[in-house]
Amino acid sequence: MKETFFVEKTPTFDVWQTLDCGQVFRFKEIEGGVRICALDHCAKIFDEGERYRFECDDAEFFKRYFDFDTDYEAVQSACEDGGMVSKAIEYGRGIHILRQDPTEAIFSFIVSQNNHIPRIKGIIERMCEALGEDKGEYHAFPSVEKIAGAGEEFFASIGAGYRAAYLDRVAKTLLCEDIGEWQKLSTDALRSKLLSLHGIGRKVADCALLFGFNRFDVFPVDTWIKKVFEQEYENVPADKMATLLIQKYGKYSGFVQQWLFFFKRNEKKV
DNA sequence: AGCCAGGAAGAAT
DNA sequence: ATTCTTCATGGC
Numbered sequence: 001m002k003e004t005f006f007v008e009k010t011p012t013f014d015v016w017q018t019l020d021c022g023q024v025f026r027f028k029e030i031e032g033g034v035r036i037c038a039l040d041h042c043a044k045i046f047d048e049g050e051r052y053r054f055e056c057d058d059a060e061f062f063k064r065y066f067d068f069d070t071d072y073e074a075v076q077s078a079c080e081d082g083g084m085v086s087k088a089i090e091y092g093r094g095i096h097i098l099r100q101d102p103t104e105a106i107f108s109f110i111v112s113q114n115n116h117i118p119r120i121k122g123i124i125e126r127m128c129e130a131l132g133e134d135k136g137e138y139h140a141f142p143s144v145e146k147i148a149g150a151g152e153e154f155f156a157s158i159g160a161g162y163r164a165a166y167l168d169r170v171a172k173t174l175l176c177e178d179i180g181e182w183q184k185l186s187t188d189a190l191r192s193k194l195l196s197l198h199g200i201g202r203k204v205a206d207c208a209l210l211f212g213f214n215r216f217d218v219f220p221v222d223t224w225i226k227k228v229f230e231q232e233y234e235n236v237p238a239d240k241m242a243t244l245l246i247q248k249y250g251k252y253s254g255f256v257q258q259w260l261f262f263f264k265r266n267e268k269k270v
Numbered sequence: 271a272g273c274c275a276g277g278a279a280g281a282a283t
Numbered sequence: 284a285t286t287c288t289t290c291a292t293g294g295c
Contacts, residue, residue: 022290113291119279120290161277166292201292222290238291261290 001044001137003059007052012072014094015045015052021095021262023211025108025121026128026141038065039101040133040140067096079252079259084228088256088263095258098211102179104141105212106194109204110166119159126158147171166199173197187215202239216254219245224264225257 007013019027019036027036033046043056056062076093080086100108107127112120131142131150142150148171155164174197182190190213194205206220219225221238225245233241249256 109290112289114276114289115278115291116280116289119277122279156277159278162275162292163277165276199292203291207290220290223288224290265290 001042001055001057003056005054005056005059005063006048007054007066007068009049009051011093012076013066013068013096015047017092017094017262018066018096018098021092021258022117022265023258024098024100025112025117025124035138037128037138037141038062038098039104040135041065042135042138065099067099070096072096075252075255079249079256085256085259088259091266092259092262095262097214097216097254097258099214100211101141102182102208102212103144103174105208106170106174106197106200106204107141107147107167109207109211110170110199111160111163112207113163113201113204115163123158123160127155130154130158144171144174148175163199169198170200183213187217190215191218202242206242210254210257217246217251218242219249219253219257221245222261224261228260228264 015034019034024036024038026038027034029035030044033044035042035044038061041056041058041061043054043062046053046055054062076089079089108120108124111123111127115123127147128139128141131146132139133142147167150168150171152164152168155167160167182193185193187209191202191205191209194200194208195202200208203220203222206218209215209218210220219242221242226238226241229241229245233244236244245257246253
């Protein structure tokens, strides 16, 4: 925690919205702020009223991670529809899409399938605790080698349920793959790669594409998005719905998905 | 094409 | 104290 930097508060950046919109699981409240771990880095973020104070081990890492280079005002303007999307933008205007590590995103979203966010956080925390490098105050996200070596039984023992077999099998497959090379592929080619992994379907593939590879021409369709569009797309299967929504929202589909997900999931709160 | 088990914990009743 | 829901997928 040697480096400190400040980020001015703007209408298009809110730390709580960014962390709590379901894209990331390794954060927790601490006294006066929040602690977020990503790959093998960790930051504590404090609200100072006019600005946020970031205390971290690598300022450059977190400046990139929080995606401060994207012009969210421009993206939001381009997505306004005067209707449902505009309402969702108004509610989640401060969301940034984090630039997560591809491997961490792949395993995190395997854990996320048909699961509650509080439980997802617990499983991933226990994974890091047991398999990730000890960094003192926290544990790093485990390497593919560590995950591949843990064994299916380990993942079952930390409460992963039937996802234990997926985690084990995907890790063993990825040992023979160079994920860095995957970055060069088109979104469709990359999705095909992800879908070839046992335990990754369209939903998890699109989450990995959006959060781990920063492809915005994807639209993960989960139970909340289904609720948003159940009248408009009656009896349309989730995979087909995803394809139709990408056609509808184009290159900013991923942003629209995040705003709608966050808006719908919090509908009953506040 | 459509159904269902896989696991467990928060939320709802 | 039960039952329902949850950022789904693979097998049949």
